[in-house]
Amino acid sequence: xxxxxxxxxxFADPRLFFVMSVVALAVIVWKRELFxxxxxxxxxxxxxxxxxxxxxFDENFRLIVVKPDNVPxxxxxxxxxxxxxxxxxxxxxxxRRIAAGDDPIxxxxxxxxxxxxxxxxxxxxxLILCTAILIVWSVGLEAPLEQPANPANTPNPxxxxxxxxxxxxxxxxxxxxxxxxxxxxxxxVGLMAIPYVDTNPKGNGYYTFRERKVEITIFLFGFLVxxxxxxxxxxxxxxxxxxFFGPFEYWDIHKLEPLTNVQLSDFIWVRMxxxxxxxxxxxxxxxxxxxxxxYVAVLxxxxxxxxxxxxxxxxxxxxYVTAMLFLMMLSLPVKMLTRWIFNLKYVxxxxxxxxxx
Amino acid sequence: MAQTETVQPxxxxxxxxxxxxxxxxxxxxxxxxxxxxxxxxxVLVMLSNVFLHLHPVRLKKHGVRLRYTWCMGGLSFFLxxxxxxxxLLLMFYYRPTLEYAYSDIVGLREHVPLGIxxxxxxxxxxxxxxxxxxxxxxxxMTGSYKPPREFNWNIGVIMLVLTLLLSFTGYLLPWxxxxxWAITVGSNMARATPFLGHEGPGAALLxxxxxxxxxxxxxxxxxxxxxxxVGEGALLRFYVLxxxxxxxxxxxxxxxxxxxxxxxxxxxxxL
Ligand code: HEM
Numbered sequence: 303x304x305x306x307x308x309x310x311x312x313f314a315d316p317r318l319f320f321v322m323s324v325v326a327l328a329v330i331v332w333k334r335e336l337f338x339x340x341x342x343x344x345x346x347x348x349x350x351x352x353x354x355x356x357x358x359f360d361e362n363f364r365l366i367v368v369k370p371d372n373v374p375x376x377x378x379x380x381x382x383x384x385x386x387x388x389x390x391x392x393x394x395x396x397x398r399r400i401a402a403g404d405d406p407i408x409x410x411x412x413x414x415x416x417x418x419x420x421x422x423x424x425x426x427x428x429l430i431l432c433t434a435i436l437i438v439w440s441v442g443l444e445a446p447l448e449q450p451a452n453p454a455n456t457p458n459p460x461x462x463x464x465x466x467x468x469x470x471x472x473x474x475x476x477x478x479x480x481x482x483x484x485x486x487x488x489x490x491v492g493l494m495a496i497p498y499v500d501t502n503p504k505g506n507g508y509y510t511f512r513e514r515k516v517e518i519t520i521f522l523f524g525f526l527v528x529x530x531x532x533x534x535x536x537x538x539x540x541x542x543x544x545x546f547f548g549p550f551e552y553w554d555i556h557k558l559e560p561l562t563n564v565q566l567s568d569f570i571w572v573r574m575x576x577x578x579x580x581x582x583x584x585x586x587x588x589x590x591x592x593x594x595x596x597y598v599a600v601l602x603x604x605x606x607x608x609x610x611x612x613x614x615x616x617x618x619x620x621x622y623v624t625a626m627l628f629l630m631m632l633s634l635p636v637k638m639l640t641r642w643i644f645n646l647k648y649v650x651x652x653x654x655x656x657x658x659x
Numbered sequence: 660m661a662q663t664e665t666v667q668p669x670x671x672x673x674x675x676x677x678x679x680x681x682x683x684x685x686x687x688x689x690x691x692x693x694x695x696x697x698x699x700x701x702v703l704v705m706l707s708n709v710f711l712h713l714h715p716v717r718l719k720k721h722g723v724r725l726r727y728t729w730c731m732g733g734l735s736f737f738l739x740x741x742x743x744x745x746x747l748l749l750m751f752y753y754r755p756t757l758e759y760a761y762s763d764i765v766g767l768r769e770h771v772p773l774g775i776x777x778x779x780x781x782x783x784x785x786x787x788x789x790x791x792x793x794x795x796x797x798x799x800m801t802g803s804y805k806p807p808r809e810f811n812w813n814i815g816v817i818m819l820v821l822t823l824l825l826s827f828t829g830y831l832l833p834w835x836x837x838x839x840w841a842i843t844v845g846s847n848m849a850r851a852t853p854f855l856g857h858e859g860p861g862a863a864l865l866x867x868x869x870x871x872x873x874x875x876x877x878x879x880x881x882x883x884x885x886x887x888x889v890g891e892g893a894l895l896r897f898y899v900l901x902x903x904x905x906x907x908x909x910x911x912x913x914x915x916x917x918x919x920x921x922x923x924x925x926x927x928x929x930l
Contacts, residue, residue, distance in 0.1 A: 371837070374785035385729065385793055389800040392726065409929040411721040417714045418695045418704050421723045428730045429737050436741065436786065440778035447768065450761045451839040453888060460840040463830050465788050465823055470844065479859050482848025493816045496799075497809035506805040507927035514802065521799055656851065657860040 307360065311548025314539050317642050320635075323531045324523075330390065331519050334511060338391035346383055360550050366538055370446040375464055375537050382530050386522070393511035393518075406508040458542045458555060467536030468529050474544065475637040477648075477658045485630070492627045496521075499624045501616060524631060563647035566590045583652050590650035594659055601629060713917055715925055722926035727801065731794035735822075736913065738787040743906065745780040753832065755898035757891050760834035784826050791822050803927040811919040814912055821909045828901035831894065839889045842897070846889065849880035856880060 313322070330337050354376065357363040367376060396406040404410070415421075462470050472481035504513040511518060539546055541553035567586050571577050580586045602625040606613045613621045640646040650659040670678075680686055681693075695704040705716045721727050752771070753763045767777055795815060798804055804812035831842045854861040855878055862873040875887050885892025920926070 371785075374782070374789060378789055381789060381793060385796060389797065393800070406929055408719075408721040408727065411724070412719045412928060414717040415720050415723060416698075416701045417716055417718050417723075418701045418711070421714060421718055422711070424723060424725065424730070425733055428725075428734060432734055432737060432786075433741075436779060436783055437775070439782045440775040443778065443782070444768075445778045445781040446837060447764060447833055448836040451834045451836060453839065453890070455836070457836055457840055460844050462845045463827060463841050464785075465826065466845055469848075478848050478851035479853055479856070483852045483856075483859070490816060490820060493795075493819075494813050497804040497806070497812050500805065503805070505802040506930065507801060507803060508929045509801055518800070525796060525799075655860050655863060656858050 307548075307550040311551050314546075314548045316535060316539070316546055317638075319531070319535055319539070320527075320638060323527045324635075327519075327522055327527055330386070331515075331522070334390055334394055337387070338394040343384070343387040343391065346387065347380065350380060350383065357549065362552050363549050365553075366549070370443055371464060372537055373443060375534060378530070379534060382526070386526065389509060390511060392509035396508055396510050397512040400510070400512075406510065408508040459540060459544055461536070461540075464533060464537050467540075468532035470544075471532045471536040471540070472634060475634065475641060477656075479656065480659065485634070488627065488630050492524075492631065495623060495627060499616065499620045499627075501620065520628070528631065528634060563641070563645050565647050565651045566593070566649050567651060569644070569646070583654055587650050587652055590648070590659070594650055597629065597633075598626070602626060713921075715921065718925065719928050721928060728926065729793060729797050731790050731797055735787055735790045735794055738783050738790060739909070739913070741783050742780060742787065745776050745783065746902065746906075748776045749780055750902060755832065755894050757834070757894065760832065760894060764833045764835075780829075784829060788822060788826055791819055795819060801927060808919075808923045808927060811916060811923060814916045814919065818909055818912050818916065821905055821912070825901060825905045825909065828897040828905065831889070831897045832901065834894065842893070843889050846880055846883050846893075849883050850878065852879040 313319070336342065354367065357367065366372060396408075399406055461467060469481060469486055472485060475481070476485070500517055502514060502517065504510070505517075538549055541547040541551075542555040542557070545557050545559050547553055547557070566589060567579060570589050571579050571586070584591075602622055605625050606618075606621055616624065640649075648658045650657065652658065681690075691707050692700050692703040695701045702716050705711050705714060749767070752767050754760065764777070767774055798812065798815065827842070827845060831838045850856045850858045852859045854865060855873065856862060857873050857875045857878040857880075859873075859878075862878070863871070865872040875881065881887060883893075883896075884890075885896040
């Protein structure tokens with residue numbers, strides 16, 4: 303038993319955790335016929351239930367999972383897994399119908415029914431169920447109330463509300479101006495841009511996967527891998543000092559993680575060129591600045607060249623907006639990988655202006 | 660030859676009571692038509708009831724199915740109503756000052772019989788965040804943001820942000836350790852806003868001669884907190900936003916959202 307726990311602790315390491323969630327997404331997309339089988343869906347839910355059930359016997363696990371404000375995230379895990387499976391399954395079923403020359407099920411069911419009683423009663427039942435769940439939840443679990451606010455006593459870890467923990471996790475890789483301001487704004491802008499940059503007329507008003515492969519994969523990457531899974535990571539696997547802790551690990555305040563991160567300027571000037579760091583910030587950071595500019599200014603036209611077909615389909619404006627937003631989204635995994643592989647802290651680091659990338 | 664006589668069967672008592680009731684002036688003043696058991700009245704009920712008239716009269720079959728909508732939009736709206744109601748009750752007890760905030764919550768927990776209002780409000784808020792996400796997820800997976808529904812998707816994104824902000828502002832109100840430190844962590848970000856935060860890139864450039872325009876007492880974080888730390892000003896500001904400002908805006912946007920669902924041709928479906 304302890305062996306299994308140690309094994310799981312090992313696997314929950316942020317690096318493995320992230321890589322595994324990317325791999326999982328790839329498998330879902332690639333093996334979606336298999337993934338959409340009923341047995342897989344219920345199997346996953348069953349597995350999760352067993353995992354949490356088994357975990358509750360462990361003291362450390364119990365401590366974080368039944369913390370009242372964390373209970374919704376347990377629910378979120380189940381719901382996100384279920385609805386991902388469900389929507390892919392519905393898409394796959396429709397794809398099969400379309401491949402066989404039929405219409406998607408939504409089209410076959412487009413005759414009209416009366417809102418009273420058909421819809422009104424469905425709504426009523428949903429509403430009663432929702433109320434019942436909420437009441438049971440409220441009776442069963444008391445809302446948390448800790449010690450009165452004390453500005454002099456900082457708890458460790460200090461966590462933002464759970465729905466912002468994905469952003470707080472980004473703070474490991476980016477400075478606050480990016481992780482807390484620019485990237486969240488770009489998430490909002492990106493979401494709002496979706497209907498305007500996606501010109502694919504297919505798949506409007508019915509589940510499908512095949513007709514919208516790229517769109518759905520990118521969205522799932524953002525929603526599942528970058529947003530939901532980082533929230534889970536930030537809630538359950540980050541302890542004091544934002545250090546990583548496995549789900550069955552004790553949150554030891556004194557856990558030390560060696561910080562050996564280096565700046566790109568150190569890498570190039572000191573390690574590669576064997577020189578002291580130049581005095582002036584511009585010369586010191588010139589390589590990082592070039593890299594960053596290349597990322598935002600050279601890469602998009604390169605992508606336009608590589609993906610000629612999309613470029614022509616979307617037109618220049620749409621393509622560049624999409625490419626830009628996509629690159630911004632990828633900047634997080636890029637930064638993660640460079641951190642894990644090279645211990646890179648900042649690409650550009652100009653503390654003089656609070657400007658670190 | 661005996662005369663045959665048709666005898667009306669006597670109606671049962673309950674039926675007679677019901678008939679009498681539904682003919683009184685009071686009843687007919689409230690309900691303009693008989694129960695929606697035939698097509699005519701199914702139309703009338705939708706047209707004459709202000710709450711039901713958010714709906715169309717008839718709907719494509721697939722749009723009624725849980726499989727299509729997951730009912731997540733509807734549940735988000737319902738949870739919003741629950742939150743409005745329970746929040747109103749909480750406002751009777753709660754005073755947003757450093758002196759009372761915490762003790763009012765303690766009082767609420769200890770002295771109010773059957774006091775689950777705070778729980779309903781808190782868990783309802785968590786649930787609403789989740790249902791709104793799942794609603795967005797379903798709208799994406801059915802491609803329902805595509806023309807002509809682009810604008811409604813955008814209204815949705817704004818409401819998503821507002822939902823998170825409502826949750827965030829409410830998190831501070833109990834004024835316990837959990838609350839102020841979560842808000843401190845969250846609002847510290849604003850300090851680093853480019854140009855507008857005093858530790859943000861570019862802020863140093865905004866200066867008139869020697870005078871810094873952006874400093875700790877006038878930057879983006881200050882505007883958010885009404886102070887340089889999470890204190891009295893922040894509590895009041897968050898309270899007002901949480902109880903009045905944000906609900907008003909999101910309520911207004913919901914009206915637009917629902918209106919647009921209808922005007923964009925009802926629930927989406929294959930063309
Ligand atoms: C406060 C939160 C929200 C509420 C109360 C709400 C409510 C609703 C309701 C009741 C519907 C009718 C169909 C259904 O139930 O699925 C709907 C449809 C829609 N919602 Fe929302 N919504 C919210 C947030 C959002 C968000 C975050 C988005 C997207 C980013 C969005 C985009 C849409 C779109 C595009 C439709 C039309 C879907 C179709 O025709 O199939 N909404 N909304």
